[in-house]
Amino acid sequence: MEIKNRFAYFEGRIVPIGDARVSIMTSALNYGLAVFEGIRAYWDPVRGRLLVFRLDDHLKRLWQNGRILCMEPPLSRQAMAAAVADLLRREAFPGDVYLRPLLYKSTCEIGPRVHDNACDVSIFATPLDRYVNTEDGIRVIVSSWRRVSDAAIPPRGKISGSYVTAALSKSEALLAGADEAVLLNESGAVSEGTVSNLFLVRDGVLITPPISAGILEGITRRTVLTLAVELGLEVVERTVLRSELYVADEVMLTGTATELAPVIEVDRRPVGDRTPGPLVRRLAKAFDDVARGRSDRHADWCTPVSL
Numbered sequence: 001m002e003i004k005n006r007f008a009y010f011e012g013r014i015v016p017i018g019d020a021r022v023s024i025m026t027s028a029l030n031y032g033l034a035v036f037e038g039i040r041a042y043w044d045p046v047r048g049r050l051l052v053f054r055l056d057d058h059l060k061r062l063w064q065n066g067r068i069l070c071m072e073p074p075l076s077r078q079a080m081a082a083a084v085a086d087l088l089r090r091e092a093f094p095g096d097v098y099l100r101p102l103l104y105k106s107t108c109e110i111g112p113r114v115h116d117n118a119c120d121v122s123i124f125a126t127p128l129d130r131y132v133n134t135e136d137g138i139r140v141i142v143s144s145w146r147r148v149s150d151a152a153i154p155p156r157g158k159i160s161g162s163y164v165t166a167a168l169s170k171s172e173a174l175l176a177g178a179d180e181a182v183l184l185n186e187s188g189a190v191s192e193g194t195v196s197n198l199f200l201v202r203d204g205v206l207i208t209p210p211i212s213a214g215i216l217e218g219i220t221r222r223t224v225l226t227l228a229v230e231l232g233l234e235v236v237e238r239t240v241l242r243s244e245l246y247v248a249d250e251v252m253l254t255g256t257a258t259e260l261a262p263v264i265e266v267d268r269r270p271v272g273d274r275t276p277g278p279l280v281r282r283l284a285k286a287f288d289d290v291a292r293g294r295s296d297r298h299a300d301w302c303t304p305v306s307l
C-alpha cells in the first residue's frame with residue numbers, strides 16, 4: 001500500500017499537507033532564500049517507536065545557518081523539536097522517515113535582501129528507506145561544476161539556492177550512467193558530494209577534506225569521525241586532490257539521506273576491487289547500531305518518539 005504524506009507543520013501548526021502553500025511572490029521561491037535540514041528518524045520495530053537522529057544538532061545547525069541570512073525564527077528550538085515529534089506522531093509512518101525542516105524568507109517584497117524581512121518555518125516528513133545503494137556501493141563521477149565558495153554562497157549554510165549546483169551535478173552523474181557526483185572546490189581540491197561529505201581510506205587511515213575545503217559541516221561526518229576514533233582508527237582532516245580518489249583503498253560518501261555509502265567506482269576507475277571495503281563496512285555497522293538504538297553508546301543522539 002502506498003503511504004502518502006498527510007500533514008505538514010506550517011505557519012505555526014500542523015495542517016493537512018494540501019493546505020501548506022506559499023504565495024508565488026515568496027522571496028524563498030524567487031531567490032532561493034531559505035536554509036533547511038534533512039533529518040532521519042529510524043523505525044524501532046521492537047518498541048514501535050521512531051528514533052530521531054541527532055535532532056538537537058540538526059536544529060542547532062538550522063538556527064546557526066539562519067543567522068547567515070539574518071533570520072529570526074518565529075519559534076524556539078524547543079518548540080521546533082516538539083513540532084517535529086507532533087508531526088511524526090500525526091503521520092505515524094511505521095518505517096524509516098526523512099524530515100525536512102525549512103526556514104524560509106516568507107516576505108513577498110520585490111528584490112532580494114536578507115535583512116529586515118519576514119521568515120517562517122515549515123516541516124514535512126516522508127518515508128525514506130535508502131537514498132542510494134549502500135549495500136552494493138555506488139559509482140561516482142567528478143562533476144564538471146564547482147562547489148560554490150564561502151565568498152559566494154556559504155557552503156556551510158545549507159542554503160536552498162546553492163542546491164542548483166547540486167542538482168546540475170547530480171543530473172550530470174545520472175545522465176553519465178553514474179549514481180552520484182563529487183564536486184571540486186574553486187581551488188580544484190575535492191570538497192564533497194551533492195548532498196554528502198566524502199571520506200577515503202589509504203593504508204588504514206581515514207581521511208576527509210577539512211571544513212575549509214568548502215563543505216557542509218555534516219552531522220553524519222562528525223558522527224563518523226567520532227565512531228572512527230572509538231574503533232581505534234587513525235583519522236586525518238586534510239586537503240584531498242582528485243587523483244587521490246583514483247588511488248584510494250576505499251571511498252565513502254556520508255550524509256543524512258545518503259547514510260554511509262561505499263563508493264566502488266570513481267570516473268569509471270574501480271575503487272579497490274569494486275566492492276565495499278572493510279573499513280567502510282565496519283563504520284557503516286557501527287553507525288547503524290547507534291542510529292537504530294541497538295547499541296547503548298550515544299543514546300543521547302537518539303530522540304525517541306512513540307507512535
Ligand SMILES: Cc1ncc(COP(=O)(O)O)c(C=O)c1O
Binds near residue numbers: 192196254255
Ligand atoms: C552539500 C551537503 N553536504 C553534506 C551533507 C551531509 O550532511 P549531514 O550529514 O548533516 O546530513 C549534506 C546533507 O545534508 C549536503 O546537502
